[in-house]
Amino acid sequence: MGSRIRHLLIIFFIQIWITTAQNRDGAALQALKEAWKNTVPPSWNVGSDPCRDGWEGIMCTNSRVTSIYLTSMQLTGGLPGDIGQLVELQYLALSYNPGLTGSLTPAIGNLGKLTNLVLVGCSFSGPIPDTIGNLPRLIILSLNSNRFTGSIPASIGNLKNLYWLDLTDNQLTGNIPVSDGIKPGLDMLTHAKHFHLGDNQLSGNIPPQIFHSNMSLLHLLLENNKFTGPIPSTLGLVRSLEVVRLDRNALTGDVPSNINNLINVTEMFLSYNKLSGLVPNLTGMNVLNYLDLSNNKFGPSDIPSWFSTLKSLTTLKMQNTNLRGQLPAALFEIPQLQNVDLSDNQVNGTLNIGLNPSSQLQRVDLRTNNIADFTQRLQYTIGLILVDNPICMESGVTDKFCSLPSNTTTSYSTLPNNCIPTPCGSGLVSSPNCKCAFPYMGSFIFKAPSFSSLGNTTIYESLRLSLMTFFQKTQMPVDSVSLMNPYRNLDDYLVLNLEVFPSGELSFNRTGILWLGFVLSNQTFKPSKDFNTYVFIAQDYDNFLSEVQVTGGTTHKSSNTGVILGSAIGGCVFVVLLVVAGVYAFRQKGRAERATQQSRPFALWDPASGSGGVPQLKGAKAFTFEELKKYTRNFSETNNIGAGGYGMVYKGTLPNGQLIAIKRAQQGSTQGGLEFKTEIELLSRVHHKNVVALIGFCFDQGEQMLVYEYIVNGTLKDSLSGRSGIRLDWMRRLKIALGAARGLQYLHDLADPPIIHRDVKTNNILLDERLVAKVADFGLSKPLSDANRTHITTQVKGTMGYMDPEYYMTQQLTEKSDVYSFGVVMLELITARNPIEKGKYIVREVKQSMNKSKELYGLHEVLDPTIGLSSQLKGLERFVDVSLRCVEETGNQRPPMSQVVKELERIMELVGLNPGTESSSSTSASYEVSGTDYNHPYSNDSLYAYSGGFLPAKLLQPK
Known part of the structure; x- marks a missing residue:
């Protein structure tokens, strides 16, 4: 009990x-x-x-x-x-x-x-309390x-599990605390990956004992403080480091000779100090992207031999570092080099930028040096500055480099996603999906990006896509994100504005906002190493979705903002309804008169109607809606073979047994009768074995449909990804590349009028029964009229990853835009990777991996393993050369498609294949190895594959 x-x-x-x-x-x-x-x-x-x-x-x-x-x-x-x-x-x-x-x-x-x-x-002030060290x-x-304010508490050294320490952008003073056997210090944080202490007023020497080989630091950010004394040689012991920022202090003495032990560092900033001695030897720092040693007190130093050995460099800044001697041409051939600033030095001799400067090189600033001559072998498009050099005292071909360029601002903003932005009311913003909403806004501040080019739209799109992927995976209520207005601030940080738009609502509720703020402040979102570490600073958000409030025990759905907003929207809707009702009554009679013509397309296209007369068709038949309904079994689900932005695609069978593919426009995406007529007139003129043929069209009962020949083996994308089961060895890939190139050349050079495809990608290249490539999907194509033979100024459309960056920036569409897209397709052919995959861009990945001194250019790691053995890849190096010429930054550096075709034919001959003829009458058999006949894809057991080996085709047939 x-x-x-x-x-x-x-x-x-x-x-x-x-x-x-x-x-x-x-x-x-x-x-x-x-x-x-x-x-x-x-x-x-x-x-x-x-x-x-x-x-x-x-x-x-x-x-x-x-x-x-x-x-x-x-x-x-x-x-x-x-x-x-x-x-x-x-x-x-x-x-x-x-x-x-x-x-x-x-x-x-x-x-x-x-x-x-x-x-x-926030706006917290005063000292950071010592008790913060009581949080184990x-x-x-x-x-x-x-x-x-005040000093960094030494007690932080007790936080043995600390991973991320960020005290930047405060008013902290004093020294960096280190342990002395009695009190703790930051040197005890052996598990920490991030020391972010920049933008304060810290002073004194950087203590040598803070660094040791047991540390696992990745980022050391001490920039913009008041540190004095030398850089400790113990820094070279922390080999895990990837980013080092010691710039904008008052550091003195020699740079430690063991600094090049930091072989994992990708960004190093030592600028704006008082460092002396010789320029440091950075041999072996082979992954270094961004190096800034500018504005120090180095003694006279010869141009370092390691300049041209750092093959990952994008940016080299050594302004006012007392360099002397002649620059090697190899420096400018570093594949990813974008920006070189060696102004205010003693560079002399003859400037030679070489025959193959980096395709990414945008600016070379050599003002105020002693350059006496310039070897020009090319018409360089880079921003070369030779002001205040002896060469500029003579008149000649270098005159354009002898004046300071005008200040140009780089503008970037996420473009609409194939839609037309609609005007929005006060405070509302149109999203990339053209929906008006109140976005959550703020600024990304990237402390150590790996690049210096602000005009690289591809890399911003990669960041935007990774943000959307992150929000989708974390099930955030996000419809879309927009990035804009990149610039470098005075601390050389990259600042980029962000807008996040709500999904399905006019604004975010409070829960959505607090989670967005948390994941961006808590570093839950991780950008690619191109951007590295960041800080996100949000703007106030005061447009919360209507929420539950309790007043006097009564619960109701409302808020002041919601009431005002609701009233305003309601009033606007009422006015709009009145206007629509009036317009509806006014136009009702005209609609009734046109109803009959809707089902009679040729009546609509009568010259008297002003729509341009009877369509000038060449072999394209006008089908009725009832005919196509019959051929597709009433557009049944089993006949549905795909979908796109235009609408659904159905498989059908004509009475003569011919298979057809029917693209049926979904409601709301149809064009006007005149535009539809223009499109089918254009496509009906296209006749080439490497272009999917238009068989006919339907403009009947309010429907718009295009009828194409059916291509049995689907898209090239399906085969490269393994979805189709078709095995593409090196020989087949070469034939496919040549076929697609011939199709594009035909569109550019022989079609009347010439056509720019505008959406070249592996999803729009189809493979027939003999794996002959056919260019398809002309939904975004543009003809070149006599008035615009060079380019068309038009809204940017296409597919991210394949899109020409020059077209993206200027909105001027040219044939070279298709060439760029085809270059990406060529790289996709050898790698089987998506153009943008996990934040990595295929063009950059290939360039980074290339080493022309090695077999297959050292690309073994990026090549598709199913392409074949290394010994079988004859001509691959030349194939890569052609593809990289196609993806040059500017159109005038890219070859025309006719030249691409010739280069691919030479590669075909090199590997012992018959490239066939250029005429449209040549058959697909001319692509095959002599003596080989492929009558049908299922006749060759090795044509289909799976991940564990190759399966006989009969095992893939439906049971």
């Missing part, structure tokens, strides 16, 4: 303790609510139990508060000591609330289970972009 009573008493006291703890959590949050001056989410006015009553931004486990996520909530006030009562708290994220002020309470040290403390972009589980500490 006594033991039973004791048991009940224990349970009773446990319940009391749990209830007391829960009450303590509730009381702490009530204190926060009061401290934040009633700027908390409205749901905090519901009930008194944050866990049970569903307070936004609060997450609980077993009725205890474990997470507070209140980013971008416009909170105002301080952080009271009551926060220390939430002893089960693991996440505290209050970023992007600039109204949060005052000191960071020492009670923060009571939160022994805290793993993430993220207070980015802390992994992420982000206090950047506040107003903290």
Whole structure:
């Protein structure tokens, strides 16, 4: 009996303790609510139990508060000591609330289970409390972009599990703390990957003992402080480092000779210091992308031999570094080189940029040197600056390089996604999907991007796509994202504005915003190494979706903003309905008169109707809707073979047994009668064995359909990805490349009028029964009239990854735009990779992997393993050369398709294949090896493959 009573008493006291703890959590949050001056989410006015009553931004486990996520909530006030009562708290994220002020309470040290403390972009001030070292589980500490003063607490060295330390953009002073056997220091953070301490007022020497071989640092950012003294030689012991920023300090002495031990560093900034001695030897730093040693006090140094050995360089900045001697031409041939700044030095002799400068090279600044001559072998399009050199004292062909270029700003903005932006009301913004909404906005600040070219649209699109992929995987309510206005600020950071648009609604609700703010402040989103580390600073968001509010015990769906917005929208809708009703009544008679003509296309195309007369067709038949309905079994699901932006594609059979593919426009995507007539007149003139033939069309009963020949083996994309099961060895890929090139050459040179395809990609190259390539899908094509034989200025359309960057920037479409896209197709043929895959662009990947001194240019790692053995890939190097010429940055550097065809024919001859003739009458048999006959794809057992080997074709037949 006594033991039973004791048991009940224990349970009773446990319940009391749990209830007391829960009450303590509730009381702490009530204190926060009061401290934040009633700027908390409205749901905090519901009930008194944050866990049970569903307070936004609060997450609980077993009725205890474990997470507070209140980013971008416009909170105002301080952080009271009551926060220390939430002893089960693991996440505290209050970023992007600039109204949060005052000191960071020492009670923060009571939160022994805290793993993430993220207070980015607030206005906290005063010293960082020493008690922050009492958080043994802390992994992420982000206090950047506040107003903290005083020194870095040495107690941070106690945070053994710390991964991310970011104290940038504050007003911190004093030295970097290191341990001395009694007190801790940052040298004890052996598991930390990130030391971000830049943009403060830290001073003194960088202590040598902070670096040692046991550290696992990736990013060391100490820029824009007041450090003095030498760079410690111990820095060379931290071989894990990838980014080093020591610029904009007052460092002195020689650069340590072992600096080139840092063979994993991709970005190094030592500029704007007082470093002396010789320019450091960086031999062996083979992955270095961005190097800036500018504006130091180096003694006279010869042009380093290691310049041209750093094959990953995109940017070399060594302004005012006392360099002398003649520059090697090999420097400018580094494959990814974009920007060279060697101004204010003693470079002399003859400048030779060579025959094959980097295709990415945009700017070479050699002003104020001693260059006496310039060997010009090419008409360079790079921004070469030779102002204040002896060569500019003579008149001649270098005159255009002897004046300072005008300041040009780089403009970039995400383009609409194949739609027309609609005008939006006040405060609303049109998204890339042309939907008006209130976006969540802010700025990415990238501290160490690997590139310097601001006009690289492909790399921005890669970032945008990776953002969308991230939001989709994390099930964020995001419809689309837009990036815009890149620029370099005074600290050489890349700043890029971001807009995130809500999905299915006019604006985000509070939950959507607080999660968006959290993942961007907590570094949950990881960009590619092209962009490296970043800070995101959000703007205020005050257009929250209507939310539940409680007033006087009554719950209703509303907010002041919502009421005003709803009233405005309702009024606008009412006015629009009145206008539409009037227009409808006015036009009703005309619609009735046209109803009959809708089902009689040739009547519509009568000269008297002003639509241009009877269509000039060459072999294309006009089908009725009922005919095509019959040929496709009433457009049955089993006959549906695909879909695209235009609509559905159906397989059909004509009465004579011929297979056809019918593209049926979906409702809402149809064109006017005149535009549709123009399109089919254009396509009916196209007749070539390497272009899919138009058999006919349907303009009947309000339908618009195009009827093509049916191509049995589907798209080249399907075969490269393995979906079709067709095995494409090197010989077959060569034939496919040549066939597709001939099809494009025909469109450019022989079609009347010439046609720019505008959407060349592996999905638009089809393979027939003999694997003959046929260019398809002319939905975006543009004819070249006599008035615009050189280019067409038109809205940018196409597929990202294949799109010509010059067309993207200028909106001037040329035949060379198709050449660029075909170059990407050629690279896809040998790699079987998507043009943009996991944030990596195929063109750049191939260029980075190339080494022309090696067999197959050293591309073994990027080649498709199913392409064949190395010994069988004869001519592959020349194939790569042609493809890279096609993807040059500017159109005038790319060959015409006629030249591409000739180059591919030479490669075919080199490998012992008969390339056939150029005439359209030649048959597909002319592509085959002499003596070989492929009557049908199923006759060759090796034609179909699977991942484990090759299967006989009969096993792939339906049972």
